[in-house]
Amino acid sequence: MGLLSKKDSKLITDPLADNNPITIQVLGICSALAITAELKASLVMGIAVLFVLGIGNVVISLMRNIIPSKIRIIVQLIVVATLVIIVDQVLKAFAYELSKTLSVFIGLIITNCIIMGRFEAFALGNGPWRAFLDGIGNALGYAVILIIVGFFRELLGSGTLFGIPVLGDAIEKTGVYALGYENNGFMLMPPMALIIVGLIIWVQRSRNKALIED
Amino acid sequence: MAVNTDKNSYTILFAIAMVVVVGSLLAFTASSLKPTIEENERMEKQQNILYAIGVNENGDNDIVFVGTDKVGDLFSTKISEQLVLESKDGNIVKQMTRQEYMTANNNQEPYLIDVKKQQANAKAGASRLLPLFVGEKDGQTVYVAPIRGKGLWDAIWGYVALDKNMVIQGVFFDHAGETPGLGANIKQRYFMDDFEGEHLLSDTGAFKGITVAKGNNDPLNERKEDFKVDALAGATITGDGIAAMIKNDLKLYVPFFENLKKQTN
Numbered sequence: 001m002g003l004l005s006k007k008d009s010k011l012i013t014d015p016l017a018d019n020n021p022i023t024i025q026v027l028g029i030c031s032a033l034a035i036t037a038e039l040k041a042s043l044v045m046g047i048a049v050l051f052v053l054g055i056g057n058v059v060i061s062l063m064r065n066i067i068p069s070k071i072r073i074i075v076q077l078i079v080v081a082t083l084v085i086i087v088d089q090v091l092k093a094f095a096y097e098l099s100k101t102l103s104v105f106i107g108l109i110i111t112n113c114i115i116m117g118r119f120e121a122f123a124l125g126n127g128p129w130r131a132f133l134d135g136i137g138n139a140l141g142y143a144v145i146l147i148i149v150g151f152f153r154e155l156l157g158s159g160t161l162f163g164i165p166v167l168g169d170a171i172e173k174t175g176v177y178a179l180g181y182e183n184n185g186f187m188l189m190p191p192m193a194l195i196i197v198g199l200i201i202w203v204q205r206s207r208n209k210a211l212i213e214d
Numbered sequence: 215m216a217v218n219t220d221k222n223s224y225t226i227l228f229a230i231a232m233v234v235v236v237g238s239l240l241a242f243t244a245s246s247l248k249p250t251i252e253e254n255e256r257m258e259k260q261q262n263i264l265y266a267i268g269v270n271e272n273g274d275n276d277i278v279f280v281g282t283d284k285v286g287d288l289f290s291t292k293i294s295e296q297l298v299l300e301s302k303d304g305n306i307v308k309q310m311t312r313q314e315y316m317t318a319n320n321n322q323e324p325y326l327i328d329v330k331k332q333q334a335n336a337k338a339g340a341s342r343l344l345p346l347f348v349g350e351k352d353g354q355t356v357y358v359a360p361i362r363g364k365g366l367w368d369a370i371w372g373y374v375a376l377d378k379n380m381v382i383q384g385v386f387f388d389h390a391g392e393t394p395g396l397g398a399n400i401k402q403r404y405f406m407d408d409f410e411g412e413h414l415l416s417d418t419g420a421f422k423g424i425t426v427a428k429g430n431n432d433p434l435n436e437r438k439e440d441f442k443v444d445a446l447a448g449a450t451i452t453g454d455g456i457a458a459m460i461k462n463d464l465k466l467y468v469p470f471f472e473n474l475k476k477q478t479n
Contacts, residue, residue, distance in 0.1 A: 037395025037448070068225040075232060082236050089243050093250040096258065104367075104391040104398075154395070163275070171433055188396060188448045 011133040015141035021114045022145040023201045028114040033190040040162050042150030045105050046143025052109050057135035060123035076119040084109050149196045157187030257282050260289040265386040266358050266373040267349045293349045296324040301342035304469025329362045356383045359467050363459025366451040367391045380414040380471050397452030408435045408443040421468050423461035426453035
């Protein structure tokens with residue numbers, strides 16, 4: 001990344017691994033459990049958060065010197081809610097199909113603690129450019145975990161990826177199903193997302209001992 | 215610029231300014247986009263009704279509506295009549311033929327009747343208006359009825375195409391906010407297609423409805439007269455919601471179909 005200084009590029013790369021919002025900071029778990037039963041939903045949610053967090057961080061950062069500290073959380077909430085509603089309305093008017101796909105995510109974005117967490121922890125104390133990079137980095141870190149979890153849940157739970165059957169037909173018993181393989185319905189349940197996130201945390205910490213807390 | 219952002223007066227002024235700015239911004243966005251959004255919703259209703267009578271551009275597994283550019287024309291070619299029934303006895307209170315509804319003032323058409331509002335009316339004790347659309351599928355007359363109910367998180371609704379014996383010829387379901395990958399799968403082909411050919415009435419003509427059943431041991435849905443379709447894994451409450459809205463809403467149409475039978479016999 002020639003465009004960015006080393007310090008700036010760390011803002012993007014850190015949240016992807018060693019300071020991942022889900023696996024290290026344990027933020028945004030709620031939506032990670034709710035929507036990762038299929039890969040497409042995970043991807044869409046990742047993109048939606050990328051958009052809102054990138055812009056929201058910039059807006060908060062621009063306002064950081066005039067926001068009264070007593071009501072800063074409410075102000076942050078209003079900024080997210082406004083952004084989300086405007087995006088929702090614009091999509092409904094000009095990309096109706098897409099807005100139907102996104103419908104439930106719109107509400108989930110507002111409640112996503114990563115967004116409030118980054119506003120509070122980073123955007124309030126940094127300039128717009130760095131806040132933007134931080135927002136993009138954290139949203140990507142979030143999206144990566146969502147996609148990994150979604151991949152395994154959809155593959156093992158429904159035998160499909162992006163809704164396309166990849167393991168053969170479960171009812172007609174073709175592909176691997178002919179060998180006696182069965183889809184694991186448990187994978188579709190939210191608790192399995194927690195277990196997969198747990199496994200990712202395990203793998204990550206066993207590879208990087210510095211992450212292990214006492 | 216040194217402003218004391220901790221002062222109470224500043225906090226209050228900031229809050230007021232924020233509310234005014236955000237409020238007017240949202241009001242402006244909402245009101246300027248409203249006509250476009252309503253037009254989209256209107257076209258979606260037509261697409262949904264057409265989908266229920268098998269007019270769509272589906273591939274093997276996906277759901278593709280007819281394009282928004284031709285949905286208006288297709289709707290008026292495929293739907294020969296729009297009816298409004300009265301919930302008490304199934305009598306027709308309004309009947310619009312193709313010529314009539316095409317020339318009618320835009321807001322008068324029965325397909326624009328808000329089912330949610332009508333359900334609220336019925337709850338309040340008033341009678342409920344039931345829209346019904348007469349179309350054709352594979353050469354036989356079908357009647358499309360809108361239904362609406364509750365899923366796990368939010369509203370679910372749909373359009374059911376019935377033949378004159380109340381055998382389902384096609385359905386379309388949609389939802390406001392069911393869980394993606396679980397309840398949201400009511401909108402998948404493999405769920406909706408199962409309803410095709412299912413009977414709603416028993417041999418004696420009693421209304422049975424359809425249960426979205428777990429473990430009915432019929433994953434290919436070969437038994438069409440068992441009043442059951444196979445449930446979705448992890449979506450029990452959404453499935454129950456589907457069964458309930460079919461039972462509650464389609465039941466109201468039974469008198470109409472009884473009258474229809476009497477007339478044709």
